[in-house]
Amino acid sequence: MQRIGVFVCHCGSNIAATVDVKKVVEMARMEPGVVFADDYQYMCSEAGQAKIGAAIKEHNLTGIVVCSCSPRMHETTFRSCAKRYGLNPYMVEIANIREHCSWIHKDMQEATEKAVILARAAIAKVNLNAPLQAGESRVTKRALVIGGGIAGIQTALDIADAGYEVDIVEKTPSIGGRMSQLDKTFPTLDCSACILTPKMVDAAGHEKIKIYTYSEVEKVSGFVGDFTVDIRKKARSVDATKCTGCGVCQEKCPSKKTPSEFNRGLGNRSAIYTPFAQAIPNVPVIDREACIKFKTGKCGVCEKVCQAGAIDYAQQDEIITEKYGAIVVATGFDTIKLDKYDEYAYNQSKDVITSLELERVMNAAGPTKGHLERLSDGKAPKEIVFIQCVGSRCADARGKGYCSKICCMYTAKHAMLIRDKYPDVNVTVFYIDVRTPGKNFDEFYRRAVEEYGVNYIKGQVGKVAPQPDGSLLVQAADLLDNRQIKMKADMVVLATAIEPDPSVRGIATMLTASIDTNNFLTEAHPKLRPVESPTAGVFLSGVCQGPKDIPETVAQAGAAAVKVIGLLAKDKLTTNPCTAKPDELLCNGCGNCAKVCPYGAITYEVRQINDHGIREERRLATVNNALCQGCGACTVTCPSGAMDLQGFSNRQLIAEVDAICR
Amino acid sequence: MSVNEEFRPKIVAFCCNWCSYAGADLAGSSRLAYPADVKIIRVPCSCRVNPMFILRAFEKGADGVILCGCHPGDCHYSTGNYYTRRRMTMLFSMLDFIGVENGRTRVEWVSAAEGVKFSTTMNDFVAKIRSLGKNVRLGDLRCKD
Numbered sequence A: 001m002q003r004i005g006v007f008v009c010h011c012g013s014n015i016a017a018t019v020d021v022k023k024v025v026e027m028a029r030m031e032p033g034v035v036f037a038d039d040y041q042y043m044c045s046e047a048g049q050a051k052i053g054a055a056i057k058e059h060n061l062t063g064i065v066v067c068s069c070s071p072r073m074h075e076t077t078f079r080s081c082a083k084r085y086g087l088n089p090y091m092v093e094i095a096n097i098r099e100h101c102s103w104i105h106k107d108m109q110e111a112t113e114k115a116v117i118l119a120r121a122a123i124a125k126v127n128l129n130a131p132l133q134a135g136e137s138r139v140t141k142r143a144l145v146i147g148g149g150i151a152g153i154q155t156a157l158d159i160a161d162a163g164y165e166v167d168i169v170e171k172t173p174s175i176g177g178r179m180s181q182l183d184k185t186f187p188t189l190d191c192s193a194c195i196l197t198p199k200m201v202d203a204a205g206h207e208k209i210k211i212y213t214y215s216e217v218e219k220v221s222g223f224v225g226d227f228t229v230d231i232r233k234k235a236r237s238v239d240a241t242k243c244t245g246c247g248v249c250q251e252k253c254p255s256k257k258t259p260s261e262f263n264r265g266l267g268n269r270s271a272i273y274t275p276f277a278q279a280i281p282n283v284p285v286i287d288r289e290a291c292i293k294f295k296t297g298k299c300g301v302c303e304k305v306c307q308a309g310a311i312d313y314a315q316q317d318e319i320i321t322e323k324y325g326a327i328v329v330a331t332g333f334d335t336i337k338l339d340k341y342d343e344y345a346y347n348q349s350k351d352v353i354t355s356l357e358l359e360r361v362m363n364a365a366g367p368t369k370g371h372l373e374r375l376s377d378g379k380a381p382k383e384i385v386f387i388q389c390v391g392s393r394c395a396d397a398r399g400k401g402y403c404s405k406i407c408c409m410y411t412a413k414h415a416m417l418i419r420d421k422y423p424d425v426n427v428t429v430f431y432i433d434v435r436t437p438g439k440n441f442d443e444f445y446r447r448a449v450e451e452y453g454v455n456y457i458k459g460q461v462g463k464v465a466p467q468p469d470g471s472l473l474v475q476a477a478d479l480l481d482n483r484q485i486k487m488k489a490d491m492v493v494l495a496t497a498i499e500p501d502p503s504v505r506g507i508a509t510m511l512t513a514s515i516d517t518n519n520f521l522t523e524a525h526p527k528l529r530p531v532e533s534p535t536a537g538v539f540l541s542g543v544c545q546g547p548k549d550i551p552e553t554v555a556q557a558g559a560a561a562v563k564v565i566g567l568l569a570k571d572k573l574t575t576n577p578c579t580a581k582p583d584e585l586l587c588n589g590c591g592n593c594a595k596v597c598p599y600g601a602i603t604y605e606v607r608q609i610n611d612h613g614i615r616e617e618r619r620l621a622t623v624n625n626a627l628c629q630g631c632g633a634c635t636v637t638c639p640s641g642a643m644d645l646q647g648f649s650n651r652q653l654i655a656e657v658d659a660i661c662r
Numbered sequence B: 001m002s003v004n005e006e007f008r009p010k011i012v013a014f015c016c017n018w019c020s021y022a023g024a025d026l027a028g029s030s031r032l033a034y035p036a037d038v039k040i041i042r043v044p045c046s047c048r049v050n051p052m053f054i055l056r057a058f059e060k061g062a063d064g065v066i067l068c069g070c071h072p073g074d075c076h077y078s079t080g081n082y083y084t085r086r087r088m089t090m091l092f093s094m095l096d097f098i099g100v101e102n103g104r105t106r107v108e109w110v111s112a113a114e115g116v117k118f119s120t121t122m123n124d125f126v127a128k129i130r131s132l133g134k135n136v137r138l139g140d141l142r143c144k145d
């Protein structure tokens, strides 16, 4: 028989205001096995834990139940408390009477009754708990970063500086991400390349960092500390060890009609290309779909002009298998497609562009060499209209419900830069709200209005109509003056909502990391564990977790690195002891369980057993505790009921069911 | 339906630790109410729920059982919820056959971010059970006294 102590937490008034904690204590005392029950203001506090410790000693407790907040919050706290006072940590169960009770019910009697039942279920369970010993697993001291934008680069640099090896996998031919496409950056207006390029160079030159560009993660197996990852290094058709980066091939390549991804399709690139001049590595790739040699067998110009003999048409994709202790996702974002926004005439007029396209237009290395001009006729615009929140904060299914967070600031930036360089151009911004929280952000926006005379109008644009004379008619409602506006513009810029890179879904599935309804990766706790995914060993960096600007991205990237470093600094990790365990007298070696185990943790071996005095050899299931993750799939599939899960055994779960239905 | 207003059903909700239990926690921290009739049991994965547990619940007088897991493709253990889906399809049709109507059993996918979905699901499920009324307790007629 267990000797159980029950500890009911008030959580200040979070629990005690809706649940009669004294009543819960009183009812708990009547449950089988309970030898002690008490309540306290804050069980998780030092004094609360000392109370638990004292009771363990005084009453010789063999198990405890804490009626408190979610076990996802404080299970580890109370387990280590138990351990400190000499009790096996797996003899602790939590009754969640806060998130699952006091916070969602108003009626005191109802909530108290429910809390009593939840306590009862936990007591019934702990009566059947057995002490468990956590095992150990090794830690591979190398990290993988998926995505080589500013987030991935910063995380990799920070981890590498701490002395650990890091690999970056980037799907495009160069690292740099969106930031490499930006012209100038708020709130300081320094040039994006000037602050990004040195970081890219640092990463490429770091002895601890290996960069796989034009590569993708194909398969992930294993678990925290010991992941095995297959990386597909796509065939570049150029031998990186020979290429000198001279660029002759790109110049001479006769296939020059492929829309440049880097310039958002506003200019063309050759079939053999590096996305931009400062690309890292400065080694081109052949786009085999555009290459004449690959399409027709003729051409071969690049091979002829390459002095270094680096062109290799026969190159194949390569699969690299590597082990990692931790994985950081930094896959960033893209802007949403505007197909469903016909009212802005994005697909009808070349002079309606997205803000990211404007970044390329304003950039000296962009399609217009940095001249502000209309893409339809090359004329200098006189009247520019910006429309904010295109697809952001959108109530209907066409767009996104969330705020993309960066658009208010970059629109102010664009407006200011245009007014600065072209003082005779009128700039009008239509907005729903201007949101500028952040250091020096509001000051930045006010400068746009006060110093640069940007015309901000609170209102939504209903329609942008291309006119026969080539201009654009913008129809909008001015919400402050309550009037309709019709104005002509030469150019319209859409602050388009951002969304996670579409590949993140596949990445999340491979990592069993969760994503929310908008495809942003979910953090382990929205406030307290913002850079960890709920999956152990997987961390989040940058916009893949939620919209962010560069300062926030870099801060989060550093935070993710710290978490990785903390993990890699350990030599061993303790493993979850709640693993499957077959009863050798019941197992008949049928082989069902191994079939459902996602981790290949079950094998069969022939062993001598003693079944009620009869000695015989039998084929029996054996679970490898280092591989078993404790899902329980095998326990349900086992026809003889031999397989059980420690910590969540059949008897324990049935005891909970019984307690609830009593 | 005043009778059913009074009727407080016994409802067991199995929630997987990684998604649905966290979804229930989020419903809690967002103060999204649902009836106190729902009592949650935490399991590592939805695939840990043995059909026996559900039969047991009905045998002990439950009026409804709901099983929540991660969305297909999102199971923390990759494939657990696919087993759940197949097992429960079988179990629920058998239960329906022996008199526990389909409305009393449900499988629902709720992610850690879906506090709202958790609460609306529970509200909806409880309303359904209340409209169905008290369940006939599963048992063996031969053992009746």
Ligand SMILES: Cc1cc2nc3c(=O)[nH]c(=O)nc-3n(C[C@H](O)[C@H](O)[C@H](O)COP(=O)(O)OP(=O)(O)OC[C@H]3O[C@@H](n4cnc5c(N)ncnc54)[C@H](O)[C@@H]3O)c2cc1C
Pocket: A146, A147, A148, A149, A150, A151, A152, A169, A170, A171, A172, A175, A176, A177, A178, A179, A182, A184, A185, A186, A187, A215, A216, A217, A330, A331, A332, A333, A334, A355, A356, A357, A359, A406, A410, A413, A498, A501, A503, A504, A507, A541, A542, A543, A544, A548, A549, A550, A551, A553
């Ligand atoms: C128009 C515009 C203007 C902006 N202006 C500013 C500004 O002035 N100041 C500011 O602070 N912020 C600005 N931002 C925001 C800034 O761009 C982001 O904060 C920043 O780029 C986020 O970095 P990231 O690394 O998280 O994502 P990204 O820059 O998107 O990088 C992600 C990287 O991961 C790669 N990747 C994606 N999927 C995979 C995969 N499956 N496998 C391998 N690699 C993958 C991508 O190719 C990319 O290289 C602006 C944004 C926009 C759209």
Ligand code: SF4
Pocket: A579, A580, A596, A597, A598, A599, A600, A601, A602, A623, A627, A628, A629, A630, A631, A632, A633, A634, A635, A645
């Ligand atoms: S509990 Fe899951 S991981 Fe462990 S042996 Fe069974 S099926 Fe495999």
Ligand code: SF4
Pocket: A582, A586, A587, A588, A589, A590, A591, A592, A593, A594, A620, A621, A637, A638, A639, A640, A641, A642, A643
């Ligand atoms: S399913 Fe059960 S009986 Fe069959 S081998 Fe596995 S543990 Fe043994």
Ligand code: FES
Pocket: B016, B017, B018, B019, B020, B044, B045, B046, B047, B068, B069, B070, B075, B076, B077, B080, B081
């Ligand atoms: S862990 Fe949620 S269904 Fe498997």
